[in-house]
Amino acid sequence: MPSEPQAPIQPANPSTGTLNAQAIAAKVDPAVVDINTVTGLGTAAGTGMILTSSGEVLTNNHVVEGSSSITVTIAGRSGTYSATVIAADPTSDVALLQIHGVSGLPTVTLASSAGVQVGDPVVAIGNALGAGGAPSVTQGTVTAIDQSITASEGGGKTEQLTGLIQADATISPGDSGGPLVNSAAQVIGMITAGQAQGFRSQVSTTDYAVPSDEALRVVNLIRSGQASSEVIRTPLSYLGVQVRNLTAAQAQQLGVSGGALVVGVPAGTPAERAGIPQDSVITAVNSTPITDSASLGPALHAYQPGQKVSITYVDQGGTHTVSVTLAGVNP
Secondary structure, three states: OOOOOOOOOOOEOOOOOOOOHHHHHHHHHHHEEEEEEEEOOEEEEEEEEEOOOOOEEEEOHHHHOOEEEEEEEEOOOOOOEEEEEEEEEOOOOEEEEEEOOOOOOOOOOEEOOOOOOOOOEEEEEEOHHHOOOOOEEEEEEEEEEEEEEEEEOOOOOEEEEEEEEEEOOOEOOOOOOOEEEOOOOOEEEEEEEEOOOOEOOOOEOOEEEEEHHHHHHHHHHHHHOOOOOOOEEOOEEEOOOEEEEOOHHHHHHHOOOOOEEEEEOOOOOHHHHHOOOOOOEEEEEOOEEOOOHHHHHHHHHOOOOOOEEEEEEEEOOEEEEEEEEOEEEOO
16 A cells, blocks of 8 residues: 555535547546456456546446456557556455556546536446456436446355446446546546446346445545554455454353453464463454454455554453554455
8 A cells, every 4th residue: 555644535416417438538537547366266348537647546346356367458658567456445456556566657537526417428437348448438318326236256155235327338247437527627526336236247238336425435445544443455464363242142142241351372473472362352453443354354455454443352360452463465
Protein backbone atom coordinates (compact mmCIF):
# COMPACT_ATOMS: atom_id res chain seq x y z
CA MET A 1 0.00 0.00 0.00
CA PRO A 2 1.14 3.64 -0.20
CA SER A 3 3.92 4.36 2.29
CA GLU A 4 1.97 7.21 3.84
CA PRO A 5 -1.67 8.36 3.86
CA GLN A 6 -2.79 9.72 0.52
CA ALA A 7 -5.19 12.59 -0.15
CA PRO A 8 -8.75 11.45 -0.91
CA ILE A 9 -9.89 11.30 -4.52
CA GLN A 10 -12.82 13.65 -4.99
CA PRO A 11 -15.70 12.90 -7.38
CA ALA A 12 -16.53 15.38 -10.11
CA ASN A 13 -19.94 17.00 -10.38
CA PRO A 14 -22.12 14.93 -12.70
CA SER A 15 -22.60 16.40 -16.18
CA THR A 16 -25.03 15.61 -18.94
CA GLY A 17 -24.83 15.50 -22.69
CA THR A 18 -25.94 13.61 -25.76
CA LEU A 19 -24.84 10.00 -25.61
CA ASN A 20 -22.16 9.29 -28.22
CA ALA A 21 -20.62 5.92 -27.49
CA GLN A 22 -17.62 6.38 -29.79
CA ALA A 23 -16.78 9.80 -28.40
CA ILE A 24 -17.14 8.52 -24.85
CA ALA A 25 -14.89 5.54 -25.59
CA ALA A 26 -12.25 7.84 -27.06
CA LYS A 27 -12.12 9.73 -23.76
CA VAL A 28 -12.34 6.80 -21.37
CA ASP A 29 -10.51 3.92 -23.12
CA PRO A 30 -6.96 5.24 -22.51
CA ALA A 31 -7.57 4.92 -18.75
CA VAL A 32 -9.09 1.41 -18.93
CA VAL A 33 -6.71 -1.52 -18.42
CA ASP A 34 -6.90 -5.26 -19.01
CA ILE A 35 -6.17 -7.33 -15.91
CA ASN A 36 -4.93 -10.91 -16.18
CA THR A 37 -4.45 -13.09 -13.13
CA VAL A 38 -3.06 -16.50 -12.25
CA THR A 39 -4.82 -18.44 -9.50
CA GLY A 40 -4.71 -21.96 -8.19
CA LEU A 41 -7.56 -22.76 -10.60
CA GLY A 42 -5.83 -21.40 -13.72
CA THR A 43 -5.97 -17.98 -15.35
CA ALA A 44 -8.66 -15.29 -15.41
CA ALA A 45 -9.21 -11.85 -16.91
CA GLY A 46 -10.96 -8.66 -15.92
CA THR A 47 -10.89 -4.90 -16.29
CA GLY A 48 -9.65 -1.95 -14.24
CA MET A 49 -9.78 1.85 -14.21
CA ILE A 50 -6.70 4.01 -13.65
CA LEU A 51 -7.36 6.44 -10.79
CA THR A 52 -3.95 8.10 -10.44
CA SER A 53 -1.17 8.91 -12.89
CA SER A 54 1.19 6.85 -10.71
CA GLY A 55 -0.77 3.66 -11.41
CA GLU A 56 -3.43 3.07 -8.77
CA VAL A 57 -6.20 1.02 -10.38
CA LEU A 58 -9.78 0.42 -9.27
CA THR A 59 -11.24 -3.03 -9.97
CA ASN A 60 -13.47 -5.68 -8.41
CA ASN A 61 -12.23 -7.77 -5.53
CA HIS A 62 -13.46 -10.90 -7.31
CA VAL A 63 -11.21 -10.09 -10.30
CA VAL A 64 -8.04 -10.41 -8.22
CA GLU A 65 -9.10 -12.51 -5.24
CA GLY A 66 -6.84 -15.53 -4.72
CA SER A 67 -4.39 -14.49 -7.43
CA SER A 68 -0.74 -15.48 -7.22
CA SER A 69 0.24 -12.97 -9.91
CA ILE A 70 -1.39 -10.01 -11.63
CA THR A 71 -0.39 -8.44 -14.93
CA VAL A 72 -1.90 -5.36 -16.54
CA THR A 73 -2.03 -4.20 -20.15
CA ILE A 74 -2.19 -0.44 -20.63
CA ALA A 75 -3.59 1.16 -23.77
CA GLY A 76 -0.88 2.74 -25.90
CA ARG A 77 1.97 0.99 -24.09
CA SER A 78 3.68 -2.17 -25.25
CA GLY A 79 4.08 -5.25 -23.12
CA THR A 80 2.54 -5.94 -19.74
CA TYR A 81 3.15 -4.57 -16.27
CA SER A 82 3.06 -6.36 -12.95
CA ALA A 83 0.61 -5.20 -10.30
CA THR A 84 -0.20 -6.01 -6.70
CA VAL A 85 -3.27 -5.56 -4.52
CA ILE A 86 -2.95 -2.65 -2.11
CA ALA A 87 -6.13 -3.63 -0.29
CA ALA A 88 -9.66 -4.83 -0.94
CA ASP A 89 -13.15 -4.81 0.55
CA PRO A 90 -14.89 -8.09 -0.36
CA THR A 91 -18.22 -6.91 1.04
CA SER A 92 -18.35 -4.14 -1.58
CA ASP A 93 -16.43 -6.12 -4.24
CA VAL A 94 -13.88 -3.30 -4.49
CA ALA A 95 -10.09 -3.63 -4.80
CA LEU A 96 -7.31 -1.09 -5.29
CA LEU A 97 -4.21 -2.20 -7.22
CA GLN A 98 -0.81 -0.65 -7.80
CA ILE A 99 0.83 -1.03 -11.21
CA HIS A 100 4.61 -1.10 -10.86
CA GLY A 101 7.10 0.88 -12.92
CA VAL A 102 4.70 3.42 -14.42
CA SER A 103 4.11 7.18 -14.34
CA GLY A 104 2.20 9.79 -16.28
CA LEU A 105 -0.83 7.59 -16.89
CA PRO A 106 -4.22 8.92 -18.04
CA THR A 107 -7.01 8.64 -15.47
CA VAL A 108 -10.77 8.18 -15.47
CA THR A 109 -13.09 10.86 -14.13
CA LEU A 110 -15.48 9.60 -11.48
CA ALA A 111 -18.69 11.53 -10.87
CA SER A 112 -20.95 11.20 -7.86
CA SER A 113 -23.54 8.47 -8.35
CA ALA A 114 -25.99 10.13 -5.97
CA GLY A 115 -28.03 11.65 -8.79
CA VAL A 116 -28.21 8.61 -11.06
CA GLN A 117 -31.80 7.97 -12.15
CA VAL A 118 -33.71 5.28 -14.01
CA GLY A 119 -33.64 6.10 -17.71
CA ASP A 120 -30.21 7.76 -17.70
CA PRO A 121 -28.20 6.70 -20.78
CA VAL A 122 -24.99 4.79 -20.02
CA VAL A 123 -22.07 3.12 -21.74
CA ALA A 124 -20.38 -0.05 -20.42
CA ILE A 125 -16.68 -0.52 -21.22
CA GLY A 126 -14.55 -3.58 -20.51
CA ASN A 127 -12.26 -6.43 -21.49
CA ALA A 128 -15.09 -8.54 -22.87
CA LEU A 129 -14.37 -12.29 -22.84
CA GLY A 130 -10.81 -11.48 -21.73
CA ALA A 131 -9.90 -10.96 -25.37
CA GLY A 132 -7.63 -7.96 -24.76
CA GLY A 133 -7.11 -5.24 -27.32
CA ALA A 134 -9.44 -2.26 -27.54
CA PRO A 135 -12.13 -2.43 -24.85
CA SER A 136 -15.64 -3.41 -25.85
CA VAL A 137 -18.21 -0.63 -25.75
CA THR A 138 -21.96 -1.17 -25.36
CA GLN A 139 -24.72 1.26 -24.53
CA GLY A 140 -28.01 1.17 -22.71
CA THR A 141 -29.90 2.87 -19.89
CA VAL A 142 -30.16 2.67 -16.13
CA THR A 143 -33.09 0.35 -15.39
CA ALA A 144 -33.04 0.36 -11.56
CA ILE A 145 -31.06 1.68 -8.61
CA ASP A 146 -30.27 0.43 -5.11
CA GLN A 147 -30.44 -3.22 -6.17
CA SER A 148 -29.38 -6.26 -4.14
CA ILE A 149 -28.09 -9.46 -5.76
CA THR A 150 -26.38 -12.74 -5.04
CA ALA A 151 -23.34 -12.77 -7.33
CA SER A 152 -21.75 -16.07 -8.27
CA GLU A 153 -19.02 -17.45 -10.50
CA GLY A 154 -19.95 -21.07 -9.96
CA GLY A 155 -18.37 -23.60 -7.64
CA GLY A 156 -20.80 -22.68 -4.89
CA LYS A 157 -19.07 -19.40 -3.99
CA THR A 158 -21.43 -16.43 -3.76
CA GLU A 159 -21.40 -12.80 -2.65
CA GLN A 160 -24.25 -10.69 -1.32
CA LEU A 161 -24.00 -7.22 -2.88
CA THR A 162 -26.31 -4.30 -2.16
CA GLY A 163 -26.95 -0.74 -3.36
CA LEU A 164 -26.08 -1.55 -6.98
CA ILE A 165 -26.97 0.30 -10.18
CA GLN A 166 -28.78 -1.90 -12.73
CA ALA A 167 -28.50 -1.21 -16.45
CA ASP A 168 -29.27 -2.99 -19.73
CA ALA A 169 -26.00 -2.43 -21.60
CA THR A 170 -24.70 -5.82 -22.77
CA ILE A 171 -21.75 -7.13 -20.75
CA SER A 172 -19.57 -10.25 -21.00
CA PRO A 173 -17.22 -12.17 -18.72
CA GLY A 174 -14.06 -10.08 -18.44
CA ASP A 175 -15.97 -6.80 -18.19
CA SER A 176 -15.92 -6.99 -14.37
CA GLY A 177 -14.12 -3.98 -12.94
CA GLY A 178 -14.85 -1.88 -16.00
CA PRO A 179 -16.56 1.51 -16.00
CA LEU A 180 -20.24 2.28 -16.36
CA VAL A 181 -20.12 5.76 -17.86
CA ASN A 182 -22.64 8.58 -18.23
CA SER A 183 -23.18 10.71 -21.33
CA ALA A 184 -20.43 13.12 -20.23
CA ALA A 185 -17.80 10.31 -20.16
CA GLN A 186 -17.79 10.29 -16.35
CA VAL A 187 -17.69 7.00 -14.44
CA ILE A 188 -20.81 6.51 -12.30
CA GLY A 189 -20.29 2.84 -11.48
CA MET A 190 -18.02 -0.21 -11.73
CA ILE A 191 -19.39 -3.30 -13.50
CA THR A 192 -19.54 -6.24 -11.11
CA ALA A 193 -22.05 -8.81 -12.35
CA GLY A 194 -24.70 -9.71 -14.90
CA GLN A 195 -27.90 -11.77 -15.08
CA ALA A 196 -30.81 -11.71 -12.68
CA GLN A 197 -28.93 -13.76 -10.08
CA GLY A 198 -25.62 -12.02 -10.64
CA PHE A 199 -23.79 -14.79 -12.47
CA ARG A 200 -20.50 -13.76 -14.08
CA SER A 201 -20.01 -16.59 -16.54
CA GLN A 202 -22.01 -15.56 -19.59
CA VAL A 203 -23.03 -12.63 -21.77
CA SER A 204 -25.87 -10.65 -20.20
CA THR A 205 -28.14 -7.77 -21.09
CA THR A 206 -28.77 -7.15 -17.42
CA ASP A 207 -25.78 -5.78 -15.59
CA TYR A 208 -25.06 -4.49 -12.13
CA ALA A 209 -22.48 -1.91 -11.08
CA VAL A 210 -21.02 -0.76 -7.77
CA PRO A 211 -21.94 2.96 -7.54
CA SER A 212 -18.99 5.30 -7.88
CA ASP A 213 -19.68 6.87 -4.48
CA GLU A 214 -19.32 3.47 -2.76
CA ALA A 215 -16.22 2.57 -4.77
CA LEU A 216 -14.59 5.90 -3.90
CA ARG A 217 -15.52 5.54 -0.25
CA VAL A 218 -13.58 2.28 -0.10
CA VAL A 219 -10.70 3.62 -2.20
CA ASN A 220 -10.29 6.67 0.03
CA LEU A 221 -10.47 4.51 3.16
CA ILE A 222 -7.65 2.40 1.73
CA ARG A 223 -5.61 5.45 0.71
CA SER A 224 -6.02 7.03 4.16
CA GLY A 225 -4.15 4.15 5.77
CA GLN A 226 -6.74 4.01 8.56
CA ALA A 227 -7.49 0.73 10.27
CA SER A 228 -10.79 -0.78 9.23
CA SER A 229 -12.30 -4.22 9.73
CA GLU A 230 -13.88 -4.11 6.23
CA VAL A 231 -10.62 -3.51 4.35
CA ILE A 232 -8.20 -6.39 3.81
CA ARG A 233 -4.66 -5.19 3.17
CA THR A 234 -1.90 -7.27 1.59
CA PRO A 235 0.27 -8.86 2.66
CA LEU A 236 -2.22 -10.02 5.29
CA SER A 237 -1.33 -9.43 8.92
CA TYR A 238 -0.71 -12.67 10.77
CA LEU A 239 -1.11 -13.50 14.46
CA GLY A 240 -0.44 -17.23 14.23
CA VAL A 241 -3.21 -18.94 16.16
CA GLN A 242 -5.53 -21.75 15.17
CA VAL A 243 -9.03 -20.95 16.39
CA ARG A 244 -12.55 -22.28 16.44
CA ASN A 245 -15.87 -21.23 17.96
CA LEU A 246 -16.61 -21.73 21.63
CA THR A 247 -19.16 -24.23 22.81
CA ALA A 248 -21.77 -22.99 25.27
CA ALA A 249 -20.10 -25.03 28.03
CA GLN A 250 -16.66 -23.53 27.32
CA ALA A 251 -18.07 -20.00 27.29
CA GLN A 252 -19.80 -20.58 30.61
CA GLN A 253 -16.70 -22.11 32.16
CA LEU A 254 -14.57 -19.06 31.28
CA GLY A 255 -17.32 -16.52 31.93
CA VAL A 256 -17.33 -15.06 28.41
CA SER A 257 -20.20 -14.46 26.01
CA GLY A 258 -18.13 -15.12 22.89
CA GLY A 259 -14.70 -15.05 21.33
CA ALA A 260 -12.25 -17.17 19.36
CA LEU A 261 -11.07 -20.29 21.15
CA VAL A 262 -7.35 -20.87 20.60
CA VAL A 263 -6.78 -24.53 19.75
CA GLY A 264 -3.21 -24.22 18.49
CA VAL A 265 -0.25 -21.84 18.78
CA PRO A 266 2.50 -22.86 16.32
CA ALA A 267 6.10 -22.26 17.36
CA GLY A 268 7.73 -19.07 16.14
CA THR A 269 4.49 -17.17 15.57
CA PRO A 270 3.72 -13.70 16.95
CA ALA A 271 1.11 -15.30 19.23
CA GLU A 272 3.66 -17.70 20.72
CA ARG A 273 6.19 -14.92 21.25
CA ALA A 274 3.51 -12.87 23.04
CA GLY A 275 2.62 -15.79 25.29
CA ILE A 276 -0.98 -16.34 24.14
CA PRO A 277 -1.75 -19.85 25.41
CA GLN A 278 -3.70 -22.69 23.88
CA ASP A 279 -7.25 -23.08 25.27
CA SER A 280 -7.52 -19.33 25.90
CA VAL A 281 -10.24 -17.24 24.27
CA ILE A 282 -9.36 -14.11 22.29
CA THR A 283 -12.02 -11.48 22.98
CA ALA A 284 -10.60 -8.28 21.43
CA VAL A 285 -8.06 -6.87 18.99
CA ASN A 286 -7.38 -3.36 20.23
CA SER A 287 -10.92 -1.99 20.71
CA THR A 288 -12.58 -4.40 18.24
CA PRO A 289 -14.57 -7.12 20.00
CA ILE A 290 -14.02 -10.69 18.80
CA THR A 291 -17.35 -12.52 18.97
CA ASP A 292 -16.42 -15.78 17.23
CA SER A 293 -13.59 -17.38 15.26
CA ALA A 294 -14.70 -15.80 11.95
CA SER A 295 -14.37 -12.26 13.31
CA LEU A 296 -10.69 -12.60 14.27
CA GLY A 297 -9.26 -12.54 10.74
CA PRO A 298 -11.02 -9.35 9.56
CA ALA A 299 -10.06 -7.59 12.79
CA LEU A 300 -6.40 -8.47 12.26
CA HIS A 301 -6.45 -7.64 8.55
CA ALA A 302 -7.30 -4.04 9.39
CA TYR A 303 -3.64 -3.66 10.40
CA GLN A 304 -0.39 -3.91 8.50
CA PRO A 305 2.36 -6.43 9.18
CA GLY A 306 4.83 -4.90 11.60
CA GLN A 307 2.17 -2.97 13.50
CA LYS A 308 1.66 -3.59 17.21
CA VAL A 309 -1.84 -4.44 18.42
CA SER A 310 -3.27 -5.26 21.82
CA ILE A 311 -4.75 -8.74 22.06
CA THR A 312 -7.14 -9.38 24.94
CA TYR A 313 -7.69 -13.00 25.93
CA VAL A 314 -9.31 -14.91 28.76
CA ASP A 315 -8.06 -18.12 30.35
CA GLN A 316 -8.42 -19.89 33.68
CA GLY A 317 -6.25 -17.21 35.25
CA GLY A 318 -8.51 -14.32 34.22
CA THR A 319 -8.38 -11.61 31.57
CA HIS A 320 -5.06 -10.57 30.03
CA THR A 321 -3.94 -8.04 27.45
CA VAL A 322 -0.66 -8.42 25.55
CA SER A 323 1.05 -6.37 22.87
CA VAL A 324 1.76 -8.31 19.69
CA THR A 325 3.77 -7.29 16.63
CA LEU A 326 1.93 -8.76 13.66
CA ALA A 327 3.77 -10.66 10.95
CA GLY A 328 2.81 -10.73 7.27
CA VAL A 329 1.70 -13.48 4.92
CA ASN A 330 0.45 -13.37 1.34
CA PRO A 331 -2.97 -14.96 0.80
